[in-house]
Amino acid sequence: MNYELAEAVIATFRKKDPSSHYEALSKFNYRAWRGTYRWLDANGLTLYLLERLQVFGIQAAIPEPVLLRLQENAQDNQAKTKQLFDEFMVINRAFRRAGLCYANLKGFTLAPDAFREAGQRLQLDLDFLVDRSHVSRCQQTLERHGYLLTGEGPNVKEFKAGNGQLPILKDLYKPKLQRCVEIHFDDVNDPDGRALQHDRLAKAGIRFWEDLELPILSDSDRFIALAHHLFKHLKSEWTRASWILEYVNFVNFNEENDALWAEVWQCASKSEETKLAIGVATRISQQIFDIRRMPDSLAWTIRQLPQTVSLWLDRYGEKVVFATFPGTKTHLLLHKAIARDGIVRSRETKRPFPLHRPARITVKSQSTSFLVNLRKVLEECRFFLFRLYFHLEQGCYYMIEAARWKRNVAFLQKTDPRQGELQIRNLDT
Known part of the structure; x- marks a missing residue:
């Protein structure tokens, strides 16, 4: 990954200065961009960067193969978003027929406040807030539509349907067979947490999608x-x-x-x-x-x-x-x-x-066939080794930073609170 290029990308979202952004981005060759693809994709910035370049009219600042890649990603994501929106409508209709007390979360409900339109955003799943007393009925509804419970926590359940094979990076923006839904439900016994579910659901508004009035949060x-x-x-x-x-x-x-x-x-x-x-x-x-x-x-x-x-x-x-x-x-x-x-x-x-x-x-x-299930086992093994390496590498890094953190906190307590944080920045240099 090229960190200078990553900083230049972040800078394009800070201020409207096309000429300076053109100058900064044009310094990097195709090799630098290729090495930064993974960071762009993982951070969800690929599609937003393309739109920023188009708004500023500085597409020529990046190598042509990179621009073609971003444009292809955007085109694929439009098809993927269409597929996800169709599933969004199917599930909403099913929830309405089941008489669930729920609201749509995140995703499509955040436009146009957080992004201009859904097609420019990489969205991987659908989220819903469901009254805790309706969670069992919600699960039954999803199971009738082919979803299986694949994970759960104190206030969330994750369901997946379709092919479980993981997409490779170049297909991240393409429509996929696997579908994922997260059901959230607030802890009604928590007196100091976020708004209780009955309050949030009672305040929920509505938004029109196609022929339906669907509930969203205030x-x-x-x-x-x-x-x-x-x-x-x-x-x-x-x-x-x-x-x-x-x-x-x-x-x-x-x-x-x-x-x-x-x-x-x-x-x-x-x-x-x-x-x-x-x-x-x-x-x-x-x-x-x-x-x-x-x-x-x-x-x-x-x-x-x-x-x-x-x-x-x-x-x-x-x-x-x-x-x-x-x-x-x-x-x-x-x-x-x-x-x-x-x-x-x-x-x-x-x-x-x-x-x-x-x-x-x-x-x-x-x-599914034996070979398909075998590929899934191999994917699970690769993922296990991937996580093991992460824990070993970052665990060692954490031990070093924990010692620095302890020293910095102690130093902060001994100094004027207004000046301590500024002095800490030079403590480890």
Whole structure:
């Protein structure tokens, strides 16, 4: 991966300066771009970059084979989005017939706030918020449409249908046979979490798609869900840069919507976890991209961030964005910062090295041939070795950073809080 090229790509989303972007991007040859494809694709920036180049009229800044590749990706993604939208409508109709209390999450519901139109975004699955009391009926509905439960957590269930064979990188944007649905349901016993499901579902609005009125979250709940989603991934190994960009786009799109930001402030003031999630999401978004006009409610959440959380963002925020897939283990230090603050109680125990095998990435099927199932087994083995290498490499890196982190936190406590973070930047040099 060429890090200078990655920085030049990120810069195209910060400011409208076509001439400087043309000059910066034109310095890199085809080999540099090829080495950066994986980073672009994994971060969900490939299609957004093409649109940015088209808006600025600087397509000639990149080698012609690279431009042709981006254009082919965009064309394939349009077909893939059409296929996904058809499935989106099928599932919504099935949920309506089953009388489920639910709302559509993320994906198609975020246009045009977070992105102009769905075809320019790489979307891999469909998400729904379902009343916890309706989860069993929801599962039965999905099973009737060929879906199998492939994973679950305290507040989520993952279902897959179709061919479980993983696509190769060059086919990432092409329509695929495998379909994936995530069902989310809030923890109604959590007094300090995000809005309870009955509140979010009761406030849900509607949006027309084709001939149907379909439920989506209110504007404030869509934004808060974006913040929680980004915060959740920052606390994990991998965070897509496109999620940060979409957060920024949502803020910029609604910069004059004072009613929205007033409601966001009310929600954040009632929940420490929501306030922390918004503060972290906004702070890293401002670091990496550009929020044109910072709403007062969002600026307030940044000011409320604990010192150690701000320190983590300063030290590792950019490293998260420029990391190669599947990410890093520096998120473990963010967990330490949150636990040290103690305002938001930790629900997770994070270890540098996991004690369990990775989740399955393919779906077993009795109806497929022996050779197909054998290929799935081989894919599972390759994925296991891939994860093992990641844990060994990043585990060692984490041990080094953990020692630095402990020293930096101790140093921060001994200094003026207003100057400590600036002094820390030079502590390890």
